[in-house]
Amino acid sequence: MSNSQLFLKPGFVRAPLQNGVGRYVCQLQRIVFKFCKNHGSSRGMREFIEQDLVDFAKENPGVVVYLKPRRHRGPVVVAEYLNGDRVWMSVNNKSQSEITKWIEVLRTQAGDVSATRLRKYQYTDYPSVQGPWTPFTFKDPSLNTAKLPDPKYGANNRLGETATEKLRKMFEQQKLSEKSTE
Structure with a gap:
C-alpha cells in the first residue's frame, strides 16, 4: 500500500442501489450554493442563479436546492449524496458556463469516489502471474484464422x-x- 492511501477511507466500488438495472435513481440528494451578493468572485455564481437555477431545479425534481448568501466569502457549491458523501467545490472566479458544467458533473456522479481506497472482494497472497481465466484461455490459436464452420473444429458431421x-x-x-388421405 502506498503512503498516499493511508488516510483514505476504505471501500468497495459497486453500483449504488444497482443503479441502471431497473430505473435510474439520481444519487445527488441536496446541493447548496453559497455565495456573496456583491463580491466580485461570486459574479459567475450569481449569473448561474439568475439564469440557470430554475431550469436545473425543474429538470431535477429529486434534488433539493438551497441558496445561502454569505458576506465577504468566496462562492462554494456543496453536494450531498445518498451514500452520505459530501463534495465541497470552490467555484471562485468561475464563469456561468463553467459552473453549469461543474454542476452537471456533481449531478451525474455518485459521491466522491476518488477519495476512497479501493478494496477487492477477493484476496490472495499469491496473485496469478498469467492473468485471469477466460473461455478462450486453452483454445487452439489456429481458430483465429479458421473459416467456420469447419469439419476439423466442429462436431457437426458426427451428429x-x-x-x-x-x-x-x-x-x-x-x-x-x-x-x-384425400
Whole structure:
C-alpha cells in the first residue's frame, strides 16, 4: 500500500442501489450554493442563479436546492449524496458556463469516489502471474484464422442431420400423408 492511501477511507466500488438495472435513481440528494451578493468572485455564481437555477431545479425534481448568501466569502457549491458523501467545490472566479458544467458533473456522479481506497472482494497472497481465466484461455490459436464452420473444429458431421433437416422431412411426410388421405 502506498503512503498516499493511508488516510483514505476504505471501500468497495459497486453500483449504488444497482443503479441502471431497473430505473435510474439520481444519487445527488441536496446541493447548496453559497455565495456573496456583491463580491466580485461570486459574479459567475450569481449569473448561474439568475439564469440557470430554475431550469436545473425543474429538470431535477429529486434534488433539493438551497441558496445561502454569505458576506465577504468566496462562492462554494456543496453536494450531498445518498451514500452520505459530501463534495465541497470552490467555484471562485468561475464563469456561468463553467459552473453549469461543474454542476452537471456533481449531478451525474455518485459521491466522491476518488477519495476512497479501493478494496477487492477477493484476496490472495499469491496473485496469478498469467492473468485471469477466460473461455478462450486453452483454445487452439489456429481458430483465429479458421473459416467456420469447419469439419476439423466442429462436431457437426458426427451428429448426422441437423434439426432443420429433420423438420423439413417431418413436414414433407405430413404433406404426403395428407395427400394420400384425400
